[in-house]
Amino acid sequence: MIDQVISDFNIMHISVICAAFLGGGFVKGVSSFGLPTVSIPFILIIAPLPTAISILAVPLIISNLVQMIYAGDIIGSIKRHWTLLLPLLISLPIGVYFLALVDTQILTALLGIILVAITSLELRGISFTFLKSKEKLWAPIIGASTGIIGGMTSLFGIIPIFFFVSLGLPKERFVSVVSVLLFSGSLVLATSLQRSAFLGPLEAIYGLIGLIPIFIGVKIGTQIRKKVDQLFFRKIILCLIFLVGVSMIIRNAEIFL
Numbered sequence: 101m102i103d104q105v106i107s108d109f110n111i112m113h114i115s116v117i118c119a120a121f122l123g124g125g126f127v128k129g130v131s132s133f134g135l136p137t138v139s140i141p142f143i144l145i146i147a148p149l150p151t152a153i154s155i156l157a158v159p160l161i162i163s164n165l166v167q168m169i170y171a172g173d174i175i176g177s178i179k180r181h182w183t184l185l186l187p188l189l190i191s192l193p194i195g196v197y198f199l200a201l202v203d204t205q206i207l208t209a210l211l212g213i214i215l216v217a218i219t220s221l222e223l224r225g226i227s228f229t230f231l232k233s234k235e236k237l238w239a240p241i242i243g244a245s246t247g248i249i250g251g252m253t254s255l256f257g258i259i260p261i262f263f264f265v266s267l268g269l270p271k272e273r274f275v276s277v278v279s280v281l282l283f284s285g286s287l288v289l290a291t292s293l294q295r296s297a298f299l300g301p302l303e304a305i306y307g308l309i310g311l312i313p314i315f316i317g318v319k320i321g322t323q324i325r326k327k328v329d330q331l332f333f334r335k336i337i338l339c340l341i342f343l344v345g346v347s348m349i350i351r352n353a354e355i356f357l
Contacts, residue, residue: 129321160286187243195251212348
């Protein structure tokens with residue numbers, strides 16, 4: 101097995117992966133999320149979607165664990181948002197099961213359109229804060245549905261993150277709950293990928309090497325985040341989600357042609 105991994109190791113591939121992870125780590129440091137959404141488009145240059153998601157599996161677990169510990173208030177975040185977190189974690193393996201069976205391009209493009217639409221309204225001042233009064237209703241629905249979507253795309257955090265923005269969480273509480281969400285979700289995702297034979301030794305090695313540029317990017321991005329106020333931070337998050345949606349549409353534009 102070791103000989104096979106060595107023979108399959110590709111310097112060009114690891115160079116692309118490290119560059120993708122550096123950019124993803126920087127965005128993650130600024131916003132507390134964004135590693136897969138920034139990294140996957142670049143990794144898709146050298147690998148298919150299931151492989152790209154698998155390469156990200158180990159870095160997602162470790163980077164989100166570090167960020168979760170650093171952010172603190174883990175128990176408080178779980179108690180406050182368990183009605184979203186639990187359904188998401190239960191439904192993630194279902195999405196991984198469908199990863200090899202369905203056309204993820206259509207799903208990803210539609211998700212991108214939804215993200216662009218709702219963030220455009222928020223940035224124009226048309227707020228979704230009404231979700232706060234219906235949190236008990238919407239939290240489990242969002243958790244279960246995005247778990248399935250996330251299992252097929254690795255983007256299980258985007259819609260919950262928008263939901264947290266709509267709740268008007270303080271900056272540090274936002275970072276804390278997003279870290280808990282991404283760590284627990286990435287752990288379940290990696291386990292499901294491994295059991296589905298998508299995550300092998302080579303993907304794990306690529307991911308471990310990629311941790312170095314991730315932490316460099318996160319360090320730089322975190323220093324920037326500490327210098328911005330709450331309102332500006334919220335706008336940064338919304339703009340990043342908007343750009344994520346645009347990139348998802350562009351990457352899958354061929355389905356509309």
